Amino acid sequence: MPETTRTTTPEPSLLIKGATVLTMDPELGDLLPGDVLVTGDRITAVGPDLADRATAATEVIDARGTIAVPGLIDTHMHAWQVPLKGLHAQGWTGEDYQSEVFHLRERFTPDDIHDATFSGSVQMLDAGITGVIDFCHNVMSPEAAEAGLRAHRATGQRALFAYGMLGSFDATPEDHAWRLEHVRRLDEEVNKGGDGLLRVGLALGSIEYGSMARVTREIALARELGLRMTVHQNPPGQIRALHEAGLLASDIVPAHANAADDGELALLAACGGGISFTPEGEFGGGRSMTVLNRAHRAGASPSLGIDTHARVAIDLFAAMRLTFLLMRNVDAAAEREAGRWPLAHHPGVPLVQPRHMLEYATVNAAAALGLGADLGRLAPGRLADVVLIDTEPYGVALGDPAAHVVLQTTPRDVDTVVVGGRIRKRGGRLIDLDPTEAGAATRRVRARVLGSAAPDPGPAR
Template identity: 75%
Template sequence: MPETTNREPSLLIKGAAVLSMDETVGDLTNGDILISGDRITAVGPGLSAPDAEIVDARGMIAIPGLIDTHMHAWQTPLKGLHADGWTFDDYQSRVFHLRERFCVEDIHDATFAGSVQMLDSGVTGVLDFCHNVMSPDHAEAGLRAHRRTGQRTLWAYGMLGSFDAPPEDHAWRLEHLRELRGRTGDDGLLRVGVALSSLEFGSLDRTATEIALARELGMRMTVHQNPAGQIRALHRAGLLGPDILPAHANAADDEELELLAECGGGISFTPEGEFGGGRSMTVLNRAHRAGVCSSLGIDTAARVSIDLFAAMRLTFLLMRNVDAAAEREAGRYPLERRPGTPLVEPRHLLEYATVNAARSLGLGHELGRLAPGCLADLVLVDTEPYGMALGDPAAHIVLQTGPGDVDTVVVGGAVRKRGKRLTDLDPAEAGAAARRVRERVLSGPPPAKGARE
């Protein structure tokens, strides 16, 4: 029986079905995970560490912590405002224009509420695309909220100001971003990135200036990619790279997907919002076949719940449906299995939310897997009282699991949830914060017309 000792505070998870998402470690039907400090030091059967705190994980599935790669946490209190939204104008008129009403305190409270709910739902990491930075103090408030919750966060500083903002509005954002980078660096669980201006509402020159600064400072970037041709435009301008994560990209053609794959890039898909908003979903299959690093996000609580399990499940079903539609159109019905068809299995979707998402955050070498040396971000999913599904445990995670099944959440080696209760954060406090934002934001006269997404 292997024995490991370490003077650092340690945690030993015993008896889980381990989905390591690591090729070397593989899956374990009955495995243990030893954590020392903020790192995993061993994964295997029958581990022992006399001084470690023991977590009994029998009847549970251990997975890497889920990572949301496109989330607007500031919109958490606006839950339901876009529930029956159909058009982009619906989103603009019901949700996005309200950002002009958000004061500094609102950004803190909204971000805090969203981050707590994500942790409670097994989302240990997030790319928080904050396109509501109306002042330097707004940015500081968002960062302060994430420091408070301790979620692993790439906080993307929104570069898009008001629709009619003067040039100096952009200048102070660039200056503040440089100052933040110098002050915070890579601050443990919290890093600062850049949410680039949307190309359709700005200019390529403006975006190029932002990209140049981000690369000078060594910062990851993300961008809303909605109209066709923008990935190609970035490539032709010599700007495309794996450090820029496009979100959505439903209109991307096959050449653009090949350009992304060639540079090692990815896309963050938000299937619930995209599908509900009438966008083409064939890009999911085309991106997978092209070798693009696909990952998933919730986008906005104004439309759907903070539930990355549901996003995995819907994406799997959508991709199966895209394949089935192609088979029917080719006259191959009833369906038969052919090489490469169907394209995905449930495990692929768990990869999207762990391994691929970690790569998209620039942490693929140390996050998204349960393996020695990796950062200790993980989730234990309770399969009781009804038992684990037959077959691949990854299918249980993708097709049978919801946030209510999340028993334990560990971030950076610290237990943040155990026995289905958060250990150091109060959901009621998060709910109260969201209600305070609603009371302040959803009252008073309509705000002036602001920027678009």
């Protein structure tokens, strides 16, 4: 029989040319300007001029006038709350949050979870947030979780769907059991049978609402399957309690942790872990902000999240900006209390620079997502999640270009978004997702969940 020749189709390639490239890689540094070459879903080269590496099939993006950064990653987001935008704007207490937002979860059907998650994911991609830990503590049925996963799959955002183990506050052991079994099945379907963009993890039940015994069972399942975990950490002492139970490790990302003491932060740093801060919600909710500086000093790698669209915008640039200002303010308050005024530079003060904030939203966030070796830097071999920030028409800020990203940028400046080598936004417009569809999804949820209390559905088309 004659031999057959197998032909292979070359993987698509992309050349991002002429950007100010903030690689976030200590060996590569910044390129002013530079190119990023992508083949398939990976970065294959980064350098000052890679034109000779392009082929006739390579798509070229003229990125002059832009800053290229790794895709931003939100490490604590409740996507199911996106249609409740603004509902908690005037909230003050924890009881306000319960009465204004959280009690509505039992009105959400699987269709509502799908539409809310779809709308939130589209808005995040539009704002340069290529990756997210979606803390879905509204899994009231297996169908609800599957609807959220279906929405993330439709948008193509890189997502860790943190399956909420918290049912009703009076949940039975049977309620807990079906969640554990469902997670086991989803691990086979999504994690082992998927493309890697979407993964399932666990949003552990809060210790104060469940029990350490229940959380222990959840962690045991997650470690058996190799799942990432996250947990709301609000009352003091819970990080230490996890450590004393032999459960604390870097695969658990505590969110908030404002009440954690220095000893707990040291325990977290010692196991290679970090904390997800949601600065706008925490600051607006009256929580202590000193944990930001203390965690940074301890080496408990900080990352950032939006938390809930019911209070603030889907805008990690704003979160980075506020975090920087809060951390500077904590330093200044300590200086005043020590009698060192007016402010002066001395070793360790001020603690952070704007570039640290970008590190929180990329390098540290990639580690929190469980992809620290694959994401968070623009370097050969890394997954090609890239955001181009337009600095025109007014021009880039003087000094460190990372400061321009943190202190001068809004989501409107996001020109291009690439996820896994695939262009999702170009020239300031989403390519294969329609913002009006996201808006329609939000209005559908509001009509179903809020009924007559829902706001005007918008202009007729």
